[in-house]
Amino acid sequence: MSERVVLAYSGGLDTSVGIGWLKDATGKEVVAMAIDVGQGGEDMEQIRQRALDCGAVESVVIDAKEEFASDYLMPALKANALYQKRYPLVSALSRPIIAKYLAQTAKELGANSIAHGCTGKGNDQVRFEAAVAALAPDLTSIAPIRDLALTRDKAIEYAEKNNLPIAQSKKSPYSVDQNVWGRAVETGFLEDPWNAPIEDIYTYTQDPALERAATEVTIKFEQGIPVAIDGKAVTPLQAVMQLNELAGAQGVGRIDIVEDRLVGIKSREVYESPAGITLINAHEELENLTIERDLARYKRRVEAEWAELVYDGLWFSGLKRALDVFINDTQRYVSGEVRINLHAGQAVVTGRRSEQSLYDFNLATYDTGDTFDQSQAKGFIEIWSLPSKISARRDLA
Numbered sequence: 001m002s003e004r005v006v007l008a009y010s011g012g013l014d015t016s017v018g019i020g021w022l023k024d025a026t027g028k029e030v031v032a033m034a035i036d037v038g039q040g041g042e043d044m045e046q047i048r049q050r051a052l053d054c055g056a057v058e059s060v061v062i063d064a065k066e067e068f069a070s071d072y073l074m075p076a077l078k079a080n081a082l083y084q085k086r087y088p089l090v091s092a093l094s095r096p097i098i099a100k101y102l103a104q105t106a107k108e109l110g111a112n113s114i115a116h117g118c119t120g121k122g123n124d125q126v127r128f129e130a131a132v133a134a135l136a137p138d139l140t141s142i143a144p145i146r147d148l149a150l151t152r153d154k155a156i157e158y159a160e161k162n163n164l165p166i167a168q169s170k171k172s173p174y175s176v177d178q179n180v181w182g183r184a185v186e187t188g189f190l191e192d193p194w195n196a197p198i199e200d201i202y203t204y205t206q207d208p209a210l211e212r213a214a215t216e217v218t219i220k221f222e223q224g225i226p227v228a229i230d231g232k233a234v235t236p237l238q239a240v241m242q243l244n245e246l247a248g249a250q251g252v253g254r255i256d257i258v259e260d261r262l263v264g265i266k267s268r269e270v271y272e273s274p275a276g277i278t279l280i281n282a283h284e285e286l287e288n289l290t291i292e293r294d295l296a297r298y299k300r301r302v303e304a305e306w307a308e309l310v311y312d313g314l315w316f317s318g319l320k321r322a323l324d325v326f327i328n329d330t331q332r333y334v335s336g337e338v339r340i341n342l343h344a345g346q347a348v349v350t351g352r353r354s355e356q357s358l359y360d361f362n363l364a365t366y367d368t369g370d371t372f373d374q375s376q377a378k379g380f381i382e383i384w385s386l387p388s389k390i391s392a393r394r395d396l397a
């Protein structure tokens with residue numbers, strides 16, 4: 001039997017041509033593997049068949065939507081994960097689950113390498129290969145577009161010459177990656193960071209400026225996970241899908257950012273993540289109600305670290321695993337309900353309640369019923385500011 005390679009297959013032009021290209025360049029048989037992470041669009045069975053028509057020896061399709069939501073998106077939500085405080089890691093979260101199935105499929109179908117369709121300029125190549133390295137250190141990685149210089153023009157030429165069954169759709173000016181957590185749009189006229197995004201590039205969100213009535217939604221969380229929306233029980237995947245609809249219709253979750261890639265490039269990225277931004281806003285506010293100050297402050301540092309690790313492709317690392325243990329422990333009391341107003345591109349929390357609440361009305365109130373002994377504050381400040389006072393006597397002398 002000749003050697004085999006498992007290719008992460010999307011059904012698009014590059015990876016379709018990549019099948020024959022890989023075979024020609026390496027002599028390996030190509031197994032195609034397509035994963036459903038909620039990217040929508042084409043039917044997965046059609047994609048499976050196309051890979052065979054393009055010359056794959058085997059073609060597998062994996063529905064990983066539930067697992068993606070439960071095991072990748074929920075940890076990100078618990079971590080309120082936003083890279084550079086803005087980007088909810090849409091693509092960064094899907095790469096490790098795809099890599100996991102690449103490694104698993106390679107093992108099952110006797111392949112000694114994996115392949116992906118990334119270029120040499122982005123983060124995704126790093127994420128795929130670093131994740132595969134951590135899960136199956138003996139597999140080698142091949143990137144036909146990067147390593148075998150498969151350009152778009154060559155791909156079209158190859159597809160025509162070999163009569164590959166790929167619809168010759170007009171080249172989209174953008175590079176798009178999408179899954180149930182959101183969409184990433186880059187390149188084209190967006191490469192000038194001064195150019196404003198046009199309405200055309202968005203599909204998960206409506207124009208926030210459209211006139212419409214607000215939507216109010218109540219999300220119930222148990223230990224950091226959404227379990228009901230407006231009183232109806234939901235799985236993590238259902239929560240994300242329903243909120244994509246509700247928040248997307250209100251234009252919530254658009255992000256336009258100049259981002260620092262791991263490979264050193266600054267790049268202009270546009271994202272839309274209606275459910276992601278809504279859930280993170282709601283979850284963060286429930287934490288404000290239920291997590292004590294020191295722990296909350298420390299967690300914010302861990303959250304930034306977690307987002308950077310995941311952005312940098314280190315999902316399957318010891319540090320990430322250890323941070324997850326910390327983050328999971330912080331979620332012990334993050335249960336309760338958050339009411340959120342979706343309108344004009346914003347997801348604004350308007351109410352929160354929890355049986356685990358640390359909010360004490362009698363301590364907070366300025367009305368009758370106040371149990372906070374204000375006379376204690378004087379002594380507290382005296383001691384709190386003592387170091388400042390002592391050093392000031394020296395510094396100002």
Ligand code: ARG
Nearest residue numbers: 091092123175176177184269
């Ligand atoms: N810059 C984003 C990230 O690194 C999005 C990448 C999108 N990938 C793509 N092939 N268009 O996570």
